[in-house]
Amino acid sequence: MDLGRQKSPSFVDNEAFPHDVQSSHENPFETPLELESREKASKKSVDVANVDEGVINPELSLSGHHGFNDTVECQPVSKRIWALAASAGIGGLLFGYDTGVISGALVVIGNSLGKTITDGDKEYITSSTSLGALIGGITAGALADFLGRKPVIAIASIIVIIGSIVQVTAHSLWHMIGGRFVIGIGVGLASLIVPLYLSELAPSKIRGRLVIVYVFLITLGQVIAYGIDTAFEHVKHGWRWMVGLAIVPAFFQLVILVWLPESPRLLIKKEKAEKAYNTLASIYPTAHPYEIQTKLHLIQEGVRDPFSGTRLQKVMKTLKELYFVPSNFRALILACSLQALQQLSGFNSLMYFSSTIFQTVGFDNPTATGLIIAGTNFVFTIAAFSVIDRFGRRLLLLVTLLGMIAALIVCAVAFHFLPRDKNGNFSAGQSNPWAIVILISMIVYVASYASGLGNLPWQQSELFPMSVRGLGTGMATAVNWASNLAIGATFLTLMNKITPTGTFALYGGLCAAGWVMSYFCYPEFADYTIEEISILLKDGFGVKESMEHLRRVRQEHAWSREDNQTKA
Numbered sequence: 001m002d003l004g005r006q007k008s009p010s011f012v013d014n015e016a017f018p019h020d021v022q023s024s025h026e027n028p029f030e031t032p033l034e035l036e037s038r039e040k041a042s043k044k045s046v047d048v049a050n051v052d053e054g055v056i057n058p059e060l061s062l063s064g065h066h067g068f069n070d071t072v073e074c075q076p077v078s079k080r081i082w083a084l085a086a087s088a089g090i091g092g093l094l095f096g097y098d099t100g101v102i103s104g105a106l107v108v109i110g111n112s113l114g115k116t117i118t119d120g121d122k123e124y125i126t127s128s129t130s131l132g133a134l135i136g137g138i139t140a141g142a143l144a145d146f147l148g149r150k151p152v153i154a155i156a157s158i159i160v161i162i163g164s165i166v167q168v169t170a171h172s173l174w175h176m177i178g179g180r181f182v183i184g185i186g187v188g189l190a191s192l193i194v195p196l197y198l199s200e201l202a203p204s205k206i207r208g209r210l211v212i213v214y215v216f217l218i219t220l221g222q223v224i225a226y227g228i229d230t231a232f233e234h235v236k237h238g239w240r241w242m243v244g245l246a247i248v249p250a251f252f253q254l255v256i257l258v259w260l261p262e263s264p265r266l267l268i269k270k271e272k273a274e275k276a277y278n279t280l281a282s283i284y285p286t287a288h289p290y291e292i293q294t295k296l297h298l299i300q301e302g303v304r305d306p307f308s309g310t311r312l313q314k315v316m317k318t319l320k321e322l323y324f325v326p327s328n329f330r331a332l333i334l335a336c337s338l339q340a341l342q343q344l345s346g347f348n349s350l351m352y353f354s355s356t357i358f359q360t361v362g363f364d365n366p367t368a369t370g371l372i373i374a375g376t377n378f379v380f381t382i383a384a385f386s387v388i389d390r391f392g393r394r395l396l397l398l399v400t401l402l403g404m405i406a407a408l409i410v411c412a413v414a415f416h417f418l419p420r421d422k423n424g425n426f427s428a429g430q431s432n433p434w435a436i437v438i439l440i441s442m443i444v445y446v447a448s449y450a451s452g453l454g455n456l457p458w459q460q461s462e463l464f465p466m467s468v469r470g471l472g473t474g475m476a477t478a479v480n481w482a483s484n485l486a487i488g489a490t491f492l493t494l495m496n497k498i499t500p501t502g503t504f505a506l507y508g509g510l511c512a513a514g515w516v517m518s519y520f521c522y523p524e525f526a527d528y529t530i531e532e533i534s535i536l537l538k539d540g541f542g543v544k545e546s547m548e549h550l551r552r553v554r555q556e557h558a559w560s561r562e563d564n565q566t567k568a
């Protein structure tokens with residue numbers, strides 16, 4: 001953004017803008033990006049000077065950086081947004097619970113499905129959820145555009161309730177696989193719709209953190225699942241409790257949905273401008289009506305349906321727009337490759353099978369040890385929350401990927417030295433130094449994953465303009481689940497066929513390839529509005545431009561500090 005140092009002439013009518021957006025009050029906790037937002041607010045005077053109250057002049061309102069002048073973004077945001085995020089994010093809790101719970105269930109399920117389950121059966125049980133989620137993820141985008149964001153959240157919760165009932169009543173392998181598949185559909189729907197909904201409600205300065213609330217709830221769901229697994233590990237038919245308790249958050253989500261507003265972008269698309277206005281007014285309680293109208297106008301520009309014709313013709317045109325408009329195609333490449341990398345890095349093989357791995361290595365309490373993995377994931381997702389908008393996405397991704405690669409190499413080496421008996425089974429027990437190295441390297445790996453790759457791909461909605469957002473995020477989510485399926489369906493086989501050392505080294509290699517790709521193609525999106533990101537991706541991946549922008553923001557921040565110190 002143009003942050004030239006010259007002072008803007010001030011035409012602000014303080015009656016019309018009673019809230020002191022020009023305040024020079026210095027907040028010691030302010031991030032560089034927040035500071036920039038405050039400064040943008042102080043520059044809005046020039047842009048609003050020629051506008052009659054309530055009348056939108058499109059030329060003026062599209063006159064700022066990259067053609068946009070979205071001053072409402074500089075306004076304080078209501079605390080209500082966090083309540084909304086937490087409520088919508090229960091979908092994340094569902095996702096986390098349903099994917100995490102299987103780890104502990106698999107080690108105690110024994111022969112209650114009419115046979116003793118093998119490694120192959122475990123892979124079927126786990127990957128049926130991923131397959132269901134893949135189907136849910138593919139359909140969610142189109143459903144969300146057709147029905148609205150809220151109805152899809154409701155459908156996801158109902159499907160999860162049905163899937164849980166099917167699992168609880170399972171007495172055969174295929175019955176259980178069926179239940180896991182159904183629940184997967186609900187998880188897949190939730191995995192797309194919740195971050196999409198959140199990023200459409202979120203002001204750009206907190207959008208990153210708001211989507212992390214969702215990932216935070218996924219990881220919380222996984223911790224709760226592991227905790228429940230540990231609690232029911234020694235209870236008769238405990239696994240039925242484990243899988244059945246998924247009904248609780250699903251039910252909760254259904255009830256809470258009544259209070260959530262529909263996404264303003266969707267409301268505008270459905271020509272319900274007044275409702276959209278009210279929603280935005282509740283998010284920016286101190287904004288001037290003019291600013292909210294400008295925002296509505298900008299959203300309108302973004303959502304305008306460029307296509308006419310039958311539904312099929314529209315889908316075909318949307319596909320064409322996604323693939324043949326260069327900025328959209330770049331967005332698709334970024335979103336899909338990051339989602340693929342998230343899964344192919346192998347994290348979920350720990351999430352789904354950590355209890356099985358720790359049982360194999362010789363830990364006495366494999367489920368409780370697995371809780372350390374889920375707990376680390378959870379704690380470091382919170383850490384990402386506090387740094388994502390400060391450090392920016394790119395730096396976070398590049399640094400944490402290096403941590404993952406290093407930890408995977410150490411883990412691969414440690415497995416190589418872990419003693420085995422003459423049948424080839426690990427025989428050392430949990431006090432062996434190599435077993436401890438494995439545990440520590442897994443913790444480092446998970447901590448690095450959770451601070452970067454665990455979060456960033458879910459910021460995907462910000463990459464696409466409204467016209468292709470449903471389809472684009474749907475495809476990226478499908479890539480996530482397809483890669484998740486590939487990992488879940490092959491992990492135990494890989495451990496047997498190419499040894500644990502080979503498996504973890506393979507994941508390390510995939511992470512290294514991901515690092516190279518991210519270095520060359522992943523720009524810094526922090527502080528760009530959704531509308532601006534398309535412009536950034538117009539002529540290339542915008543890595544250089546976005547870094548220059550970040551440098552300018554930082555420099556400007558330093559200058560402002562100096563100015564403030566001089567004034568003081």
Ligand SMILES: O[C@H]1[C@H](O)[C@@H](O)[C@H](O)[C@@H](O)[C@H]1O
Nearest residue numbers: 215218219348351377454455
């Ligand atoms: O972002 C989430 C999170 O990292 C979860 O822990 C993981 O299980 C999911 O696959 C991922 O999408």
